[in-house]
Amino acid sequence: MPKYFDVHSHLNAPEYQKDLEEVVARLKETETHTIVIGTDFESSKIAVDLAEKYEEIYACVGIHPVDNRAEYYDISKYGKLVKHPKVVAVGECGFDFFHADKFEDYERQRKLFLDQIDFAITCDKPVMIHARNAYEELLEILESFKGKLRGNVHFFAGSKEVAEKLFGLGFTISFTGVITFTHDYDEVIKTAPLDMIMSETDSPYVTPVPHRGKRNEPSYVNEVVRAIAMIRGEDEEKVRIALVNNALSMIG
Ligand SMILES: [Zn+2]
Numbered sequence: 001m002p003k004y005f006d007v008h009s010h011l012n013a014p015e016y017q018k019d020l021e022e023v024v025a026r027l028k029e030t031e032t033h034t035i036v037i038g039t040d041f042e043s044s045k046i047a048v049d050l051a052e053k054y055e056e057i058y059a060c061v062g063i064h065p066v067d068n069r070a071e072y073y074d075i076s077k078y079g080k081l082v083k084h085p086k087v088v089a090v091g092e093c094g095f096d097f098f099h100a101d102k103f104e105d106y107e108r109q110r111k112l113f114l115d116q117i118d119f120a121i122t123c124d125k126p127v128m129i130h131a132r133n134a135y136e137e138l139l140e141i142l143e144s145f146k147g148k149l150r151g152n153v154h155f156f157a158g159s160k161e162v163a164e165k166l167f168g169l170g171f172t173i174s175f176t177g178v179i180t181f182t183h184d185y186d187e188v189i190k191t192a193p194l195d196m197i198m199s200e201t202d203s204p205y206v207t208p209v210p211h212r213g214k215r216n217e218p219s220y221v222n223e224v225v226r227a228i229a230m231i232r233g234e235d236e237e238k239v240r241i242a243l244v245n246n247a248l249s250m251i252g
Contacts, residue, residue: 001244001248002031002032002033002056002244003030003031003032003240003244004030004031004032004033004199004219004221004222004225004240004243004244005032005033005034005198005199005221005243005244005246005247005248006032006033006034006035006199006200006201006203006218006221007034007035007128007152007154007174007198007199007200007247007250008034008035008037008060008092008128008154008155008174008176008200008201008202009034009035009036009037009200009201009202009203009217009218010036010037010039010043010202010203010204010205011023011024011034011036011050011057011203011217011218012036012037012038012043012046012047012050013043013203013204015204015215016204016217023217023218023219024054024056024057026217026219027054027056027057027218027219028056029219030219030222032056032218032219032221032222033056033057033058033247034056034057034058034201034218034221035057035058035059035060035088035089035128035247035251036050036051036057036058036059036060037060037062037091037092037128038059038060038061038062038063038091038092039062039063039064039067039068039092040063040064040067040068040071041063041071041074041077041078044059044060044061044062044078044081045081047059047060047061048061048081048084048086048087051084051086051087052084052086057086058086058087058088058251059081059084059086059087059088060087060088060089060090060091060092060128061078061081061082061087061090061091062078062090062091062092062093062116062127062128063093063112063116064091064092064093064096064130065093065094065095065096065100065109065112065113065130066096066099066100066105066109069100069105069108072112072115073112073115073116073119075115075119078090078119079119082119082123082125087125088125088126088250088251088252089120089125089126089127089128089151089152089250089251090116090119090120090123090125090126090127090128091116091120091127091128091129091130091151092128092129092130092154093112093113093116093117093127093128093129093130094109094113094129094130094131094134094138094153095109095110095113095130095131095132095134095137095138096109096130096131096132096133096134097132097133097134097137098132098133099132102134102137106137110137110141113141114141117141117145117149120149120151121145121148121149126150126151126152126250126251127149127150127151127152128151128152128154129151129152129153129154129171130154130155131153131158132155132157135158135159135162138153139162139165139166139169142166142169142171143169146169147170150170150171150250151171151172151250152171152172152173152174152198152250153166153171153172153173153174154173154174154200154202155174155175155176155178155200155202155206156173156174156175156185156188157178157184157185158188159188160187160188160191163188163191163192167192167193167196172196172197172198172246172250173188173192173196173197173198174197174198174199174200175189175197175198175199175200175224175227175228176200176201176202176205176206176208176224177201177202177206177207177208177209177216177220177223177224178206179224179227179228179231180208180209180223180224180227181208181209181212186231189228189231189232190231190232190233194232194234194239194242195242195245195246196246197228197243197246198243198246198247198250199221199224199225199228199243199247200221200224201216201217201218201220201221201224202216203215203216203217203218203220204216204217207220208220208223208224208227209223210223211223225239225240225243228243
């Protein structure tokens with residue numbers, strides 16, 4: 001069993017091209033496992049290659065709502081990728097109305113998301129959800145699949161009410177290094193059931209304190225775990241073990 005689990009990272013990003021071996025060496029040293037997330041077909045393929053190569057890495061394959069707007073969901077291509085035993089989820093998929101105008105882009109994003117939801121249900125995989133300025137739209141879709149779909153809403157930045165609705169639908173939420181430098185999510189973190197939350201880094205973005213200013217990497221997820229324990233006022237060891245177990249139960 002790993003010591004830490006970063007459920008959402010992009011070690012397939014160009015930021016790691018030069019020193020990926022060293023980043024992976026730090027995963028081993030810190031006993032951290034991570035799910036490398038695809039945002040389109042190319043990055044999904046790299047995620048699978050990394051999962052194949054390194055014990056500490058799992059892959060999630062899919063298309064981000066706005067990262068590659070030219071790509072549509074080709075089930076036959078993703079059907080081949082998902083057969084790899086270390087592909088543990090579909091995504092990241094969802095809605096983003098921060099980077100795109102809802103009026104102009106809603107239908108395209110909705111189709112892309114629904115295609116991936118259908119695929120996840122067919123393959124019996126959880127979905128890794130990206131939702132930005134879109135919790136209302138997200139809940140509407142997830143409610144229509146109640147009981148049929150499972151997954152995690154990554155980089156949670158919503159209210160306690162949104163979190164409770166997601167928990168009610170059986171979805172977990174994960175927190176990034178953002179919680180080490182803002183108190184905006186303390187209430188959600190404090191009130192969430194411990195078995196419904198997970199730790200992530202979203203590397204290379206949102207580096208946690210005390211590494212601010214540096215490129216982020218999955219071995220820094222211990223800072224996110226520590227922050228969750230502190231905010232909840234719970235024993236760090238107990239929280240650490242629970243978060244690893246939550247990740248393991250998601251990936252089955
Ligand atoms: Zn991501």
